[in-house]
Amino acid sequence: MSTQTRPLEDIRNSLAEYTRILRYRWRCVLLGVGIVGSLAFWGSQHIPRRYVASTIFERRDDTVLRNLISKNSPYSFDNLKTSLTIDMTGSRALAEAAVKLGRLPAELVPPEGPLSEASLKALDRTLINHGLQASVKLLQTSPNLDTIQLNCTANDPRLAKAFAIELRDRYIARTRDRITEMLLSTQQFFQSEIERFERELAERQESLSAPFRDFPGVDPTDLTGAGTRLETLRQNRERLLERKVELETQVAARERFLLELASLEAQSATTSRPAPVAPPASNESREALRRSLQDAERELADALTVRRMTNEHPTVKALQRKLAALRQAMAESEPTPAAAAALREPGRTPPGAERLRVELELEALRRQLEMAQANFSRADDQVRRFAALYDQLLNRGEELRRLSDQAEQDALTIAMWREHLGQLNRILAAEKEQRGVQFALLEEPKDSGRAVWPRATPLFALCAGSGLLAAAVFVALAELRDRSFRSSGQVSRSLGIPVLECVSEIPTPQVRRRRRANRLIWIPTAAILLALFTFSGGLTYVSLERPELYRKAVVRLQRVLPQGLFPLRAVGMR
């Protein structure tokens, strides 16, 4: 049992011994706790306080804008998220905020470009002197909505609040600028894209329509239309051919008339009454007419049978008209009794005038024939060229269709980009009126006035602990210096002689006077030290928890106490 109780007894004895020492050295304890603790509390008021101002706001991006930019532009709103910390707590942001608050000379912060080494050093000094710190936290983030919390720390609660407001406002303004800048860049990008697509479209259209430049209105991709156009050209050629043949027939008739008239005039000049018999047409011209008639009949038959054209088809009609004209010319090529009759009939126009009229008609007809021949040649050339293009269309149909599709696609793309640009312009106009990206303030920085550092509990523990530690040191020093006997056991052990008795102090008048003097000295001293300790501790508590009250109290105390005894600057007050 003794072995089990011995450690407990030793602990109890040790505790009792320590208690006895403390009771005997109560003055050391009092001085240590009172003086050092009070000094610690007083010194703790020099520790710069840190106050936090926290503001929460949200940035709501326009969904249309965001989608428009993120899908169509090399710029992105994600940059705003990734650069959030730098935008709000970067060196430039801090420096500009410090300049705005008058804590940093404005000339040290250039409007653009990186900060110089001297500026950074000055900024660091300013931040350290004022205990300025800033941190950003994304409370909630989504593609279109960011809830941002900005915490600012400073020695002065008002400075912390102003700093938070300044950083937040600067971020909002800068974000708007960046978004505007991004929108302008996107606008330029859209415009350049539109121009590029327009150029491509023009090139494609050029490549498609260049061969058909002489044939306006022809769509290279419309094979049916091109065929119709070819047929039209052919009809036109046939019509011109008919006209040419008709004119040739008329010219031939006039020439024959003049020949016959000349022979008649020669006959009448040799004979008195020459028989006015019109010479028959030459066999060559009649043969040519017969061939043309046969060709026309063949073409008409071919059109009606092989090509299955109806009678209403323009080609068929043209061929019919041609055939009728050729038949009429064939009929007219027979010898005309009219000319002979005209020569024989009395009272008719004299032959010289008739010749002149026919010659003039012949002249006009020849000119018309030349023109008709030129038109026919041109039409024939067009038909040949268009037929070649038509064959080309038949061979490169797929390629041309693809080109055409691309052109159509380009046109659609251009239309889309134009629509985007229109949207962007509207958004840009809205952004200029601050109706684009929305910033909503959820929580203003509060001026709670309570320091977040140092905390009251640890600080009090530290100060009281330092007082207790000093008391312990004082007690230890006193115990080390004091070689006197503390107990009868010590006397017995040290001297090796028995202790006959421990005699209490005889209460003589001197002893009573000494005790009274001790009381007169130590009771007020203890009261003063305890009051000082309590006052210092209370002042420290008030400086932490109620800074405004502390400021008022210190301002009043400074009227009677030396200036600078209570550091207002340390608690962020001036």
Next chain:
Amino acid sequence: MGSMLEIVKKLRAATTPQAASGVSQTNDADSGSYFQPGIGITAEAPSAGGKCVWDPRRIDSAVIAFHDRYSAVCEQFRSIRARLLSMNSAGTHRVIAITSSIPQEGKSACAMNLGIVMAEGGEHLTLIADADFRRSSIGKMLGLEQRPGLAELIRGSASLPEVLCSTPFPNLYVLPPGKHAPDNLAELLGCSAAREVLVQLRRSFAYTFVDLPPVNTVSDVSMLAPACDSAILVVQMHRTPEPAAAQAVRTLQANNVKLLGCIITRCSDRRSFYYDRYGYYYREG
């Protein structure tokens, strides 16, 4: 034995009426017990006594056995008395030197109070001899005027009855230091007459408490203490340095002085004493 009683009666008769009245209250309950012979240590008292004027108002308040004989402190001195009596059953320690290691430790008050409580039973004829020639305290404590004492006795210029001073307490006598120049104390205390005086005191009184100066301060103790039967060292709690006390013990032991023990004065915290005592008790248990 009968002669001793007569001397005592003579000495008591020599006390002043004021002194007698001053102590009468304290002695009322003990009257009749002072003079019972045959109990305890017997001694041969000197044949004559000097006249002393006792004024109770002049007795120092440190003489607690006079002012408040039922006080706790007085009881503690009685405890020392009991201890001495038990240790001295053979009667070998009759001249006991009371000294200390440094001045102002309360050895004179101890000697005075111890002498009073030793004498108050009436069994032991007790003498308090003041041998501190440099700073005499006994006479001052009792309010005695300077008068011949131990120095004259050693020099032989006065006899014991002439220098003995009776007190209001039965069986208690005081031997003042007398008058002597401090520069030749060594010759005075070192001579054989001093030892013969102590022999005479041993023969005359059951207990003689010799109030000596501090051991570490002067060398008087080294000359006088060996002539005593034993010594008691007074140690003041929280004041006497441990090395000084140890040095005093070594000095006394080097002079072949038997140390009966020590008295610790100004024990403000008796719990420490009990604590140690009980602590040892428990440890031994």
